[in-house]
Amino acid sequence: MLNSELERFIQEDLGPYDLSCTLVPEREVKAIIFAKEECTLAGIDVAMSIFKYFNLHATTPYHDGDKIQAGDTIFYLAGSSVSMLRAERLSLNFLGHLSGIATLTSRCVQIVSAFSDAKVACTRKTVPGMRSLEKMAVMAGGGDTHRFSLSDCIMLKDNHIKLMGFEAAISEARKRASFTQKIDVEVETMEEALLVAGLGVDIIMLDNMSPGEVLRTVQTLKKAGLKEHVFIEVSGNITIENLEEYAKTGVDVISMGSLIHAARWMDLSMEFSV
Structure with a gap:
């Protein structure tokens, strides 16, 4: 994703005066993103772009198209507490939406291939x-x-x-x-x-x-x-x-x-x- 595209999404989500994220003390924290249900992943690179923009260190063992189970950890994150909160909803929105499409598509492909x-x-x-x-x-x-x-x-x-x-x-x-x-x-x-x-x-x-x-x-x-x-x-x-x-x-x-x-x-x- 181009930075110009990403910044448009970030501006929409943060707005002109982000008080909710800046309320917390600025400190180094760790976090994970995990699945609550079985799905086919999509949007890994998009999420990575978001984390990179906010200077968060992110690692994942997965790629788009991988199938995961409920409880599986998709991303391991480390970085600023404020940045983590700012990246949270945007990354989850993309991952949830795109993985939903990939999951439905995978099910349809499986039906047809039979x-x-x-x-x-x-x-x-x-x-x-x-x-x-x-x-x-x-x-x-x-x-x-x-x-x-x-x-x-x-x-x-x-x-x-x-x-x-x-x-x-x-x-x-x-x-x-x-x-x-x-x-x-x-x-x-x-x-x-x-x-x-x-x-x-x-x-x-x-x-x-x-x-x-x-x-x-x-x-x-x-x-x-x-x-x-x-x-x-x-x-x-x-x-x-x-x-x-x-x-x-x-x-x-x-x-x-x-x-x-x-x-x-x-x-x-x-x-x-x-």
């Missing part, structure tokens, strides 16, 4: 300003980041199609795309999937289809000899509860906004030893 080789990906449904960190947490859980921004891939969604139609939108995208950019087109029916597959797109995203509809669409594309030339992505209303059914459909990518917006923060805590 039935297929499909990738589990997140989406652009991220907190503004937090996208790179939240996608990093998805990676820590074994998931795919999907596109980081609109510049990474040309995705033609329902509103593009309403304005231009499939053929015109795809044709214009192919004219203007760099050779490094793929074209991903959202469809809502089997007929639309067959149409865009024949127009030479790279990825077809089956949007808001039931598992049964997805399975029939994949099978139809195979029978038409079109499946081997295109990646099939499925997205929309996919949760950990119905994930198994989508994993059995034969798609290549399962995109889940819920990896981020439905992830529960992990319960972590800092404890002083004085």
Whole structure:
């Protein structure tokens, strides 16, 4: 994390007149950060940046993606009592939020891997300003980041199609795309999937289809000899509860906004030893 980014978060948390932390006597103390529940870790480097900024000595045996149990110590800390208090909430917020995303992603990847080789990906449904960190947490859980921004891939969604139609939108995208950019087109029916597959797109995203509809669409594309030339992505209303059914459909990518917006923060805590 850049210092400019970090200082914005610190300014938000400390405010203009931090009395609560400066009430305590300035002295050298030790502390630990530990888990209160089982989780997959993410945000280790972010927390390290926070501790470094406040001149705290921090060590950890863990890396992003490591799985830990309740009671495990994540960080051993030493340094100024005032600085420790100032770093406490910020570091715990990042670790708890990002580890929650990594934990949910890991569970989803485990479910899918039991039935297929499909990738589990997140989406652009991220907190503004937090996208790179939240996608990093998805990676820590074994998931795919999907596109980081609109510049990474040309995705033609329902509103593009309403304005231009499939053929015109795809044709214009192919004219203007760099050779490094793929074209991903959202469809809502089997007929639309067959149409865009024949127009030479790279990825077809089956949007808001039931598992049964997805399975029939994949099978139809195979029978038409079109499946081997295109990646099939499925997205929309996919949760950990119905994930198994989508994993059995034969798609290549399962995109889940819920990896981020439905992830529960992990319960972590800092404890002083004085």
